[in-house]
Amino acid sequence: MNLPREILINLFHEMLRIHKVQLRIESLYHLDEMKTPIHLCIGQEAVAVGVCAHLRKDDYITSNHRGHGHFLAKGGDLKAMIAELYCKETGCSKGRGGSMHLVDVAVGHFGSSSIVSGGIPIGTGLGFAIKRQKQQRVSVIFFSDGAADEGVLYESVNFAILKELPVIFVYENNQFSVCSHISSRQWGELIFHAIPREKMFTQIVDGNSIMDVFEVAKIAVDRARQDQGPSLIECKTYRMRGHAGSGSDAKLGYRTAEEIAAWEAKCPVTLFRHQLLSEQVLTEQEIAEMDRDIEAEIEAAFRFAQESALPREEDLPLYLFKE
Amino acid sequence: MNLPREILINLFHEMLRIHKVQLRIESLYHLDEMKTPIHLCIGQEAVAVGVCAHLRKDDYITSNHRGHGHFLAKGGDLKAMIAELYCKETGCSKGRGGSMHLVDVAVGHFGSSSIVSGGIPIGTGLGFAIKRQKQQRVSVIFFSDGAADEGVLYESVNFAILKELPVIFVYENNQFSVCSHISSRQWGELIFHAIPREKMFTQIVDGNSIMDVFEVAKIAVDRARQDQGPSLIECKTYRMRGHAGSGSDAKLGYRTAEEIAAWEAKCPVTLFRHQLLSEQVLTEQEIAEMDRDIEAEIEAAFRFAQESALPREEDLPLYLFKE
Amino acid sequence: MPWSKVKPEYDEPDFYQQSEENLRRVTYPQAIREALDQALALDDNVFVMGQGVDDPSGMFGATVDLHKKYGSQRVFDTPLAENGLTGIAIGAALGGMRPVYFHNRPDFLLLTMDQLVNHASKWSYMFGGAVNVPLVVWACIGRGWGSAAQHSQALQGLFMHVPGLKLVMPSTCYDAKGLMLAAIADGNPVIILEHRFNFKHKGFVPENLYQVPFGKGIVRKEGKDVTLVAISHMATEAFKAAEELAKEGIDAEMIDLRTLRPLDEEIILTSVAKTGRLVIADTGWKTGGVTGEIAALVAEKGFPSLKAPVRRVGSPDVPTPAGYTLERAFYMGMPEILQAARELVGWTR
Amino acid sequence: MPWSKVKPEYDEPDFYQQSEENLRRVTYPQAIREALDQALALDDNVFVMGQGVDDPSGMFGATVDLHKKYGSQRVFDTPLAENGLTGIAIGAALGGMRPVYFHNRPDFLLLTMDQLVNHASKWSYMFGGAVNVPLVVWACIGRGWGSAAQHSQALQGLFMHVPGLKLVMPSTCYDAKGLMLAAIADGNPVIILEHRFNFKHKGFVPENLYQVPFGKGIVRKEGKDVTLVAISHMATEAFKAAEELAKEGIDAEMIDLRTLRPLDEEIILTSVAKTGRLVIADTGWKTGGVTGEIAALVAEKGFPSLKAPVRRVGSPDVPTPAGYTLERAFYMGMPEILQAARELVGWTR
Ligand SMILES: Cc1ncc(C[n+]2csc(CCOP(=O)(O)OP(=O)(O)O)c2C)c(N)n1
Ligand SMILES: Cc1ncc(C[n+]2csc(CCOP(=O)(O)OP(=O)(O)O)c2C)c(N)n1
């Protein structure tokens, strides 16, 4: 696929930005100032970026506990996200949600659930609202293999096809749910790939290849926008860090150092970086500038978060209901 | 398939018996002595009989609200079933369950749920117990298209394949859930038919043909008994009466009189009756004798039920727990 | 099944003399249906979903033929898949719609607890008010004719424990319509639990579009000797009990709470301050449910005025039995309320 | 996440002086693990399942390495699919096995309410005792470090309302082992709700195989001025409060209920008959939950001996907030119990 330079650069920039945000969070987590359980998406940057690149501000996404990448790729406010990790009043969820519960209605992010699979039917319902209101929008649902264990996926896929909803199920198959390999939980390939293409477009892609994800996501998004029904994209990828918290978890022994190393070599950001350099889309220097700009933005976001005020104890009762 | 005469006769006898029991219940229901919601299986006799013909007394079944046929085909005690419909202390559930909640542990019937799909994981778990205890048993799960809407079916099928359980999912597709046609609830064919045969044997059969059901059920039961894993048999059939209570519901208009008539012509009992007569397996006179014997048995069962004592109010607290 | 045999038609006492000018009386299902009809006409974003809402019997009459008037886009049948469909309704609500999701029985809500309790009830709070879920979930408590353990549960005791949900239980045709309209207008998840017996009611219902506010109970009969607090079908039973007691010279005050979340604490405490005696009646299990919370409320905040122990009338702690002799022993009602009130009035240390 | 920062190690007071001969002290997770180990060794039909039971951290240590000792047939990881797996566990139990199903958090039990409440709790009753379900479901209440609304729910208030379930909430290492062994030996569905903070405990645990009976609370400290009733982590807080009160000259009696279903009514009523004052402390939401039921019990059956209003210490009626400043306001404990007890002792009409 031959893409205009600015698109390529933008894709790289988004991935690099997410990657760097994750690294910064990780590097500061040991200070215990972010008192919230974090789930880093290092290694999975291409999925969120490749899909969201096709989305408009008023399209919808629903996300899960590992949602930093989804949030940022959809255009969520970085300052508000970091402030949420610090549980500050200026956080996107006013410090009530923490890392697993991000929201940014302004960009169509209606909240991430830390109940695995919880966001799947909700995203399907957002697609239903789009259809009923005859909007040209798309609802994208991000979930991983643990969520694919849950029957609610079967129920949601059925409804999405039944009502021909503009919903895209983005299955980030990183093969693990905490320390359980998918093979100890599922008998084989996701059965929904057997659904006839005219009912639901489904495809398996290399989730670490931004180009592959981008290409297939385009088909799905166009389909949804033209009211041609739902799609399911399975992105084979890998979580580079431990399930929760910071650092590698190789020591736990549920996956081999070799396996981790093999995937490290497939880092989506590095791969794309090399591609863009070799194709001379970008120069080392341009990338270095990009690095600097992103670092500065991240620096500012963390300063904003650290300087923001904490929620006041007396405000505990607020926000239970919309009055 | 060439079957020994006694098997053919037995299959016919079982279907005829279930059919007659249903008719008798229906003919007496208006008296309001059976104060329990009934769900007749008239038109679906071949499914229960064709499958259970291969089961031993110590094999398991789980059933649903429309469970009279399953109960009787598995060898459940007719007297105890009728007494349960009269809510008597002599009922199989001591009058605590009613028509939707039959049980007969002596023949491997561990109770029917009136929560649609509720019995599916339970039957799967019975299969798990069989496997762990290295028994040569089979666990059969009866459910209909409404239950196929539920995600717990997806979860149960996955687990049955994952653990290679001796479970047979018997899908009685009578096309309706109360008044809702399956097409208003599901996008198309059951997706599990796409599962590779070596993982799970699946087949669609004419549920009104006792021979077809019998033949395919044999494959599934043999497979399970030889610990070769689960199967799913979809039996296309039709409910001749209203969803609940007695009599036709043609007047409701959610299905046409023509459709009902067309299926009436495919009554599994009548069809098989003609076959056995034309193939001279049975004579009119032998069938007449069969009729008489069955009528007598039913007569006795109803007398037993009517004459049995009602549960005593002071016994309300009993049976909550096993002490 | 012949429900007619389970409870006869019931003509509600006219609790609303004030409105002489318009005394139109309609049936309970008609009252609900009228609320839905008016809401559907008023707001394009309102829709009605649920297994069987478009079938000939239309939810015991509450939704009958609405699909013919508003089309299958706005009034439609659903797959069973209750948990998934609840999440879908939540998503639709987040997307600007106003779903009203019908279930035959509360028993089926147990399949939806993840989406109702983990999601709908928390969505506004967990995101600091950035989002809200205008969702109405409706279910009708079954009773009699051997409905048995899985088709007759009165689960308000569970939902009353969950912050972020509103819980509505009408007892009159007037409230059934007004509370449904208030629920649809509310910006938050509301659960309406009806009782199958109420569907036999005929009562006063204005034709206009009106709302009955949440958190406001109503005194159905004033009295000074003992307070009877009840909801839904038990309010009907308690009112009958109050009339009986009057014949015995016991002047009971009867309060219909109408909503359990929010709960009208004031109306209860004010009444107990006057009577000093409290009987609470609920259709749910006695232990750990509605009667417990209300008794605790008074033991905490109304203690000084209590002249006698609190009495709770609730279902025995067993699943509902199918058999009618056992049903007779299982279900509480007017006689038990009567008995409890008599005991309290006669009570001395 | 650094739980160590959330609660420090806690050395349990020795509630069991009687057993001088054997004062082996082990950690809370070790106590549970020992119970499982002994049950697995004793009965081939016992098995342990759940998402993560065989992972390196082994349910906070409670199941660690058991799969290595007993094999993946008897200690195995499961798909998430919580509702399906609960039904599968019920079926396995009906087939003669004794499943112990572990969940990280009670929040996930909300996905299983259909199988737990519509099925497991009713199976024996609904079939007139023809069948029974020996099933143990275990989950650990999370707290702190921004666990937030979906990973910290204390849902005992829901389960306490359901007949047919037994509900266990240990507060000591001794009880954690003895109640687990009693649960596995029981022929009925038992839910064990642990508290994450208890896992920091170290306490006396006999090596032998013993059971702590259900429905028997225990007086952790005798007293005559006020009764403190609590469970699980709140029992630890209440005990500390009782010790504080002693310094102030207030002689509090502290009762640890250990199980909520069955509930030891007698131990509560006997104590209140003596003290006339009651504070109830629970980790769950205040409204419609455990504290309400116990307060109601006393308002009903202990009224004559009550000298003051009942006080309930429970969580405010909001979802758990993530932020630590808000967590501070949300979580109740020793200070609130202390305050309530002081008020009651000072209370006059
Ligand atoms: C319904 C439910 N069950 C269990 C959990 C506990 N849990 C939290 S995260 C997680 C892993 C989920 O794995 P997956 O869906 O593959 O997402 P990933 O961590 O790989 O991004 C689990 C099991 C949960 N949050 N929700
Ligand atoms: C979980 C659940 N949802 C809804 C119902 C209400 N209900 C009772 S029977 C029935 C029809 C079920 O249809 P199907 O599974 O096809 O069985 P059939 O009646 O055709 O034998 C429904 C919807 C229920 N009992 N359980």
Ligand SMILES: [Mg+2]
């Ligand atoms: Mg994963």
Ligand SMILES: [Mg+2]
């Ligand atoms: Mg059907």
